[in-house]
Amino acid sequence: MNIVILGAGTVGTSIAEMLCAAQHNVSIVDSSRTALNEVEEQLDVRTVFGSACDAVTLFQAGISSADMCLGLSSTDEVNLIGCSIAKSMGATRSIARVFDHNFLDNSTFDYRRHFQIDQILSLEHLTALELARSIRMQRLFAVENFVRGGVEVQELAVEPNSKAVGVPLKDLQLPQGVRIGLISNSERAFIPGANDVIHAHDHVTLIGESDTLEEIKKLFEHRAPTKTNITIAGGGEVGYSLARLLSRGRFNVTLLEANAERCAYLADRLESVTVLQADIARRAELEEARVGKSDIFIAATGRDEDNIICGVEARELGCEQIMAVVRRPDYVNVLGKVGIDLAVSPREVMARQIFGLVETGPMIGRSDICGGEAVVCELEIQPGVPVTQKPLGEISLPGGLIVAMERGGFVKVPGAKDQLQAGDVAVVLMPQTNREETLTFFQ
Numbered sequence: 001m002n003i004v005i006l007g008a009g010t011v012g013t014s015i016a017e018m019l020c021a022a023q024h025n026v027s028i029v030d031s032s033r034t035a036l037n038e039v040e041e042q043l044d045v046r047t048v049f050g051s052a053c054d055a056v057t058l059f060q061a062g063i064s065s066a067d068m069c070l071g072l073s074s075t076d077e078v079n080l081i082g083c084s085i086a087k088s089m090g091a092t093r094s095i096a097r098v099f100d101h102n103f104l105d106n107s108t109f110d111y112r113r114h115f116q117i118d119q120i121l122s123l124e125h126l127t128a129l130e131l132a133r134s135i136r137m138q139r140l141f142a143v144e145n146f147v148r149g150g151v152e153v154q155e156l157a158v159e160p161n162s163k164a165v166g167v168p169l170k171d172l173q174l175p176q177g178v179r180i181g182l183i184s185n186s187e188r189a190f191i192p193g194a195n196d197v198i199h200a201h202d203h204v205t206l207i208g209e210s211d212t213l214e215e216i217k218k219l220f221e222h223r224a225p226t227k228t229n230i231t232i233a234g235g236g237e238v239g240y241s242l243a244r245l246l247s248r249g250r251f252n253v254t255l256l257e258a259n260a261e262r263c264a265y266l267a268d269r270l271e272s273v274t275v276l277q278a279d280i281a282r283r284a285e286l287e288e289a290r291v292g293k294s295d296i297f298i299a300a301t302g303r304d305e306d307n308i309i310c311g312v313e314a315r316e317l318g319c320e321q322i323m324a325v326v327r328r329p330d331y332v333n334v335l336g337k338v339g340i341d342l343a344v345s346p347r348e349v350m351a352r353q354i355f356g357l358v359e360t361g362p363m364i365g366r367s368d369i370c371g372g373e374a375v376v377c378e379l380e381i382q383p384g385v386p387v388t389q390k391p392l393g394e395i396s397l398p399g400g401l402i403v404a405m406e407r408g409g410f411v412k413v414p415g416a417k418d419q420l421q422a423g424d425v426a427v428v429l430m431p432q433t434n435r436e437e438t439l440t441f442f443q
Helices: 010-021 034-040 053-062 076-088 111-115 123-137 210-220 236-246 261-270 283-288 304-316 329-338 346-359 432-442
Strands: 004-008 026-030 046-049 067-071 094-097 117-122 141-146 151-157 179-184 203-209 228-235 253-258 274-277 296-299 323-326 342-344 363-369 374-380 401-407 409-412 423-433
Touching: 004 076, 010 034, 026 034, 034 046, 046 053, 053 076, 067 076, 076 094, 076 111, 094 304, 117 123, 117 346, 123 236, 123 296, 123 323, 123 342, 123 346, 151 210, 151 363, 179 304, 179 374, 203 401, 203 423, 228 236, 228 304, 236 253, 236 261, 253 261, 253 304, 261 274, 261 409, 261 423, 283 304, 296 304, 304 323, 304 329, 329 342, 342 346, 374 432, 423 432
Parallel strands: 004 026, 004 067, 026 046, 067 094, 094 117, 228 253, 228 296, 253 274, 296 323, 323 342
Antiparallel strands: 141 151, 151 203, 179 203, 363 374, 374 423, 401 409, 401 423
16 A cells, blocks of 8 residues: 655654555655654655645655555644645545544534544544553443444443343344444354343443443343442543543542643543542652552553553552553563553554554444454445445345444434445444455445
C-alpha cells in the first residue's frame, strides 16, 4: 500500500518503521527539516518538507494516489485538517490522531463526519481501552463503540441461577435494538441461533444501541456483584479516559491528580469517580489515599519513571495488582522484576489498531473480543460488493453476523428484509477463524 504519514514525531516515526518492515511504501510530511533528516537516517522512506495542511505539499507527497493518509502529528488541528484535505484530494482512506477527548465525543458535534475523515483515533483512549480490557475479567464492560457511538459492544459472564440460564434465546424477549452476538465458554466461541440456550458461566457478547443495553443486565445477574476498588494515578487523558470507561461497570474508581485545576475539571466530568488531589511521587500521600486497600492500581501519568516508581510503592503498600503505562520499550525487561503485573505501551496499541485497518480495505474500525477469539469490525460498504446483492436474510456469511448498520446518519439493528447499499456502514461480528472468508463478502 501507498501510505502518507503527516508528522515525523515519535509516533509517526515508530508507525512508519513498522509499516516499512511490512513492505508498505511510506511517505512522511513534516514542517521540521531536522525531524525529516533524522527520519531519513533511520528509515527507507520518502520525506516531504512542508505543512501537512498545504495542498501543494500533500500533492508532492503523492496523496492523490495514496491508499491511506495517517495524521500522526502532535497537533490535533493539523491532523484533522490535513486528513480532510487528503481525503478530498483522492486518498482512499484518511485517519487522524487526536489528543483532545472532545474530538471523540459525538454528542454535541460529529467532527469525523464534518471533516469527512474515515477514523479519528486517540492514542490515549486506545491505551485506556487496553487497560480496561485487562481489568474487566468477569464484569460487564463496554468494549467499544461503533458507528459514531450509536452501537455499543459489551461482554459479561452469565451468573448461575440468573433468569437467562437454560432459556432459548428466542424466549428471552430482548428489547428491540439488542442482540446476543456471541457466546463463549471454555470449549468454544460461536454465534448463536434462536434455539441456542445460555448456560451458567458462559461469556455473552451483547451488541446494540447504547441506551437499551442497560435494560437487560438483570437477565444475566443473579445478584449485584461486589465492586472492585480501583485507583488510577494520573488525571491526564489516559487516566481520564480509563476512569470514564470503568465508571460504567461494577467498579469503585478513585483518580489521583496533583494539579488542583485539573482535579476540578475531572470532578466536574466524572460524577461517579472519586477525584483526589495527591502527589503520587510522595508515599505519604499514597498512604493517605488508601492505595494499599485497592484491588488494582494503575499508574497512568505522562512519565514512565513516575509510573514505575509509584507502582512499586503501591505494591509495597499492599495493593494486589499493579498496572502501568510504559512508553519506552527498553523498560519492558525490568517491569516484572519490580512487581508490575501488566504494562501497556501506547505506541504498540496504536500500531495494532492501524495495522488492523491497513490489512483490509473496507475496514474503518475493529475491536478484538473474547480474548481475541472473535472480532467486531466496522466496514464501509463499497459499490458492487457481494453483500449488497440480496436482503440480509438471504445472505449466509460464513460464521459472521451483521449486527448494526448506519445509513444517512441513522443507526439501526437490521432485520432480515434490510439490504445494504453502497455508502452504508455495517458493524459485523465474526470469529477470528472466519475473518478473511467473511470479509470477502465486503471486498
